[in-house]
Amino acid sequence: MTITIRENSEFTNILQKNLMSRHEEKRRRDNTVHVSDIITTTCIRKQYYSRKFPDLDPLTNESIHHFVRGESSEFVITKLANLGVAQADIEMDGIVAHPDIMNDDQKGLIVELKDTVNGRRLDFYDDTFRSYLRQILYYLVMTGIEKGIISIRYNIKELNWIKSDSEGDYFFRPFKAKDVGIESWEVFFPSDDIAREILKNEMVRRKNLFLKALEDNDVSILPRLIDEGKRVRCPRCPFYDKCMNQDSETSEAREMAKERDLLNIRGVLDFKNSAVI
Numbered sequence: 379m380t381i382t383i384r385e386n387s388e389f390t391n392i393l394q395k396n397l398m399s400r401h402e403e404k405r406r407r408d409n410t411v412h413v414s415d416i417i418t419t420t421c422i423r424k425q426y427y428s429r430k431f432p433d434l435d436p437l438t439n440e441s442i443h444h445f446v447r448g449e450s451s452e453f454v455i456t457k458l459a460n461l462g463v464a465q466a467d468i469e470m471d472g473i474v475a476h477p478d479i480m481n482d483d484q485k486g487l488i489v490e491l492k493d494t495v496n497g498r499r500l501d502f503y504d505d506t507f508r509s510y511l512r513q514i515l516y517y518l519v520m521t522g523i524e525k526g527i528i529s530i531r532y533n534i535k536e537l538n539w540i541k542s543d544s545e546g547d548y549f550f551r552p553f554k555a556k557d558v559g560i561e562s563w564e565v566f567f568p569s570d571d572i573a574r575e576i577l578k579n580e581m582v583r584r585k586n587l588f589l590k591a592l593e594d595n596d597v598s599i600l601p602r603l604i605d606e607g608k609r610v611r612c613p614r615c616p617f618y619d620k621c622m623n624q625d626s627e628t629s630e631a632r633e634m635a636k637e638r639d640l641l642n643i644r645g646v647l648d649f650k651n652s653a654v655i
């Protein structure tokens with residue numbers, strides 16, 4: 379008798395295929411507008427193209443891997459945390475959202491869980507963190523709840539980027555690199571804060587614009603990314619050629635892209651860099 383061990387690519391293929399179809403099912407095809415479609419820090423044009431031209435952005439092994447990691451982490455943490463309802467359906471003026479955890483007992487709480495393999499630690503000055511922040515602020519506006527938590531799970535020890543060249547990307551790990559683990563940030567948004575109304579108007583305006591573009595098959599009314607967002611994200615965008623070389627952008631959309639972000643106005647936010655772990 380001999381114990382035999384062979385690579386089983388057939389099993390891997392079946393698993394990949396099933397995961398891919400599950401991921402594909404979760405892709406949005408209809409005209410329902412989600413919070414993630416209209417957040418100012420994501421590209422609203424990219425959200426449009428993903429709906430209209432999904433074939434230009436085929437699923438890859440990497441995207442399936444991210445999907446599985448995100449889904450499994452969220453599933454386990456929402457079960458273990460036992461803090462409230464997972465993926466509750468919330469809606470405001472035709473905009474829908476599903477916060478990871480929502481507890482509307484007493485004063486209420488909304489938790490958004492994030493999971494990253496990025497070595498960089500995030501804070502208020504980082505675009506990714508600011509998109510998490512806006513997402514939770516939108517949820518707080520939609521529900522009237524005052525307190526939110528952004529909880530970020532880091533899967534690798536801290537690693538800082540130095541440069542990129544034709545050979546690849548260069549990073550270094552500081553001697554006192556932060557370990558793998560979770561950092562959580564509390565956001566308190568008073569129910570009588572005037573910024574709630576401003577954010578609500580921003581959301582409804584972007585939702586109406588996004589819906590109009592979808593219904594009229596007209597991407598030109600949606601603003602392209604500008605500045606840092608354009609520099610970092612556009613070169614890697616699967617819709618780059620269509621967006622930049624084939625489709626146009628109205629002057630109103632160009633002006634909209636340049637509008638000042640509410641969160642950049644002095645006094646709107648009070649940020650202190652001391653994470654709760």
Ligand code: SF4
Pocket residue numbers: 421422423424427601602603608611612613615616617618621622
């Ligand atoms: S190329 Fe840039 S602006 Fe155009 S859809 Fe992609 S991310 Fe958005």
